[in-house]
Amino acid sequence: MASDRSVTLGTPVTEAQVRALRVGDMVTLEGTLFGIRDATQIHMFDRGRRTRFDLAGHAVIHTAPNVRKVEPSTAFPAGYEPVCIGTTTSMRMERFTRPLMRDYGVRIIVGKGGLGAESLHAFGELGGVYLAIIGGTAALETTWIEAIEDVDLDDLNPESLWKLRIRGFGPLQVAMDSVGGSIYADVDAKARAKRAAVLAKLGV
Amino acid sequence: MDVDIARVEDTSRELYIRALKILPDDIKQGFERLDRVETDAGGKRVLATMIRNIAIAEDTGNLLCQDTGIPIYNVTLGRNLRVDGVDLEAAIIRGCERATREHPLRSSVVHPITRKNRHTSTGRRVPVINVAFSERPDELVIEMIPKGSGSENNSWLKMAVPAEGVAAIERFVVDCVLDAGGKTCPPTIVGVGVGGSADLCVHLAKIAATRALGSVCDDPEGAALERALSDAVNELGIGPQGLGGDATAFAVHIEIAATHITMNPVAVNMQCHSARRARAVLTPAGVTYGF
Numbered sequence: 001m002a003s004d005r006s007v008t009l010g011t012p013v014t015e016a017q018v019r020a021l022r023v024g025d026m027v028t029l030e031g032t033l034f035g036i037r038d039a040t041q042i043h044m045f046d047r048g049r050r051t052r053f054d055l056a057g058h059a060v061i062h063t064a065p066n067v068r069k070v071e072p073s074t075a076f077p078a079g080y081e082p083v084c085i086g087t088t089t090s091m092r093m094e095r096f097t098r099p100l101m102r103d104y105g106v107r108i109i110v111g112k113g114g115l116g117a118e119s120l121h122a123f124g125e126l127g128g129v130y131l132a133i134i135g136g137t138a139a140l141e142t143t144w145i146e147a148i149e150d151v152d153l154d155d156l157n158p159e160s161l162w163k164l165r166i167r168g169f170g171p172l173q174v175a176m177d178s179v180g181g182s183i184y185a186d187v188d189a190k191a192r193a194k195r196a197a198v199l200a201k202l203g204v
Numbered sequence: 205m206d207v208d209i210a211r212v213e214d215t216s217r218e219l220y221i222r223a224l225k226i227l228p229d230d231i232k233q234g235f236e237r238l239d240r241v242e243t244d245a246g247g248k249r250v251l252a253t254m255i256r257n258i259a260i261a262e263d264t265g266n267l268l269c270q271d272t273g274i275p276i277y278n279v280t281l282g283r284n285l286r287v288d289g290v291d292l293e294a295a296i297i298r299g300c301e302r303a304t305r306e307h308p309l310r311s312s313v314v315h316p317i318t319r320k321n322r323h324t325s326t327g328r329r330v331p332v333i334n335v336a337f338s339e340r341p342d343e344l345v346i347e348m349i350p351k352g353s354g355s356e357n358n359s360w361l362k363m364a365v366p367a368e369g370v371a372a373i374e375r376f377v378v379d380c381v382l383d384a385g386g387k388t389c390p391p392t393i394v395g396v397g398v399g400g401s402a403d404l405c406v407h408l409a410k411i412a413a414t415r416a417l418g419s420v421c422d423d424p425e426g427a428a429l430e431r432a433l434s435d436a437v438n439e440l441g442i443g444p445q446g447l448g449g450d451a452t453a454f455a456v457h458i459e460i461a462a463t464h465i466t467m468n469p470v471a472v473n474m475q476c477h478s479a480r481r482a483r484a485v486l487t488p489a490g491v492t493y494g495f
Binding site: 039063064065066067068069083084085086087088089091092112113114132134135136137138139140142143157158173175183184186187188190191192194195197198199201202203204 | 246250253254256257260261264266267268269270271272307308309310311312319321323352353354357371374375378379382385386387388389432433436437439440441442443444445446447448476477478
């Protein structure tokens with residue numbers, strides 16, 4: 001199942017670049033990463049709001065950061081200094097994967113805990129991947145972020161749409177790919193297959 | 205002891221920030237133990253990243269995880285304390301708000317219907333403040349737990365019936381761990397409440413999930429069940445982050461309460477690997493921080 005390829009991808013990426021990735025590959029991202037969250041997507045897809053950002057070919061991460069409001073400057077162009085930026089559980093946002101890809105051309109979703117069957121279909125049909133970051137390691141993740149370059153839909157703060165400038169963001173594991181591979185589905189199936197034996201050992 | 209309200213406020217502020225930055229020693233030791241026995245190469249890699257993050261948070265003075273959680277303050281009042289309860293509650297809330305504003309921290313707390321965020325980490329009935337009592341004289345203990353949502357969103361209550369027996373509890377715990385998969389940021393502490401009323405059962409599960417690693421249920425039947433279930437959930441192969449491996453849970457913790465003759469309730473509440481908590485003891489001599 002797992003390959004051991006390591007690649008560095010600058011964003012935005014092409015469909016071909018994403019379709020070449022397989023579960024188990026390790027990816028490091030460079031360039032731009034967009035932070036997106038529950039409220040951001042509820043407003044974008046349920047309440048008809050649009051972002052002024054061009055997300056085509058880009059990577060989004062399921063996040064809502066800790067930030068410090070500062071005067072805009074070269075170092076802090078959006079007027080926000082990153083304090084601690086990490087990743088949230090992706091599964092709550094399962095139903096937004098397809099519209100993110102279909103309406104905005106997003107190609108990569110970075111998250112933790114995995115996405116479900118509907119997202120896996122969307123990755124196959126539209127050309128996308130899910131990259132697993134290690135949840136709960138935000139102190140490390142913050143060191144991969146150079147600056148908050150811009151912010152949109154900021155009335156939803158902290159669930160704004162954040163434009164992050166990143167450097168050496170990873171390595172992240174390809175956990176769901178465009179050919180139907182999903183580590184989460186595999187692990188879940190294997191774990192459920194062990195259920196009866198585990199319960200029997202408990203005497204249940 | 206007359207409780208110094210200003211000191212309670214400062215301590216409540218400090219506790220929130222400390223809890224978010226410094227992982228308790230027992231959790232660090234738990235990581236070392238899991239790492240020693242992990243047989244899956246991918247699982248070992250994930251654990252190594254988690255362990256590295258703990259060191260980076262301490263070296264850079266940063267938060268371990270971006271999720272500032274739902275703030276919970278567990279207050280234990282010893283004997284011979286003189287304090288106005290209303291003032292005590294207000295001081296804890298002010299401390300929580302000050303930590304959020306002054307650090308600054310992301311306020312993760314919103315109104316449940318309007319979803320409006322006051323950017324204070326507080327709101328109606330939040331922070332959660334629990335009050336208990338102890339025999340220890342002249343001592344006020346405040347424990348702070350920033351409870352992350354990844355784990356909290358995976359919480360369950362089953363009002364099983366007596367005819368289903370202990371098997372219902374065991375089956376339920378295993379199934380909750382299966383359903384949680386990687387969403388709870390494993391390895392977790394699986395907190396299980398057994399008995400009580402519905403609300404007490406859920407509360408017990410939270411106490412169990414936030415107990416120090418190495419602590420044991422003070423009921424012998426509960427302790428035996430803890431050991432059996434701790435082994436059982438780590439045979440499922442869910443592993444760190446749900447990406448496969450042995451380390452699905454640091455431990456299963458159980459707290460029990462007496463229950464009704466017709467009832468057999470079981471609740472599960474999980475704590476993620478960023479199992480954060482901080483503790484302060486206020487005495488006439490001052491404040492001592494720990495876990």
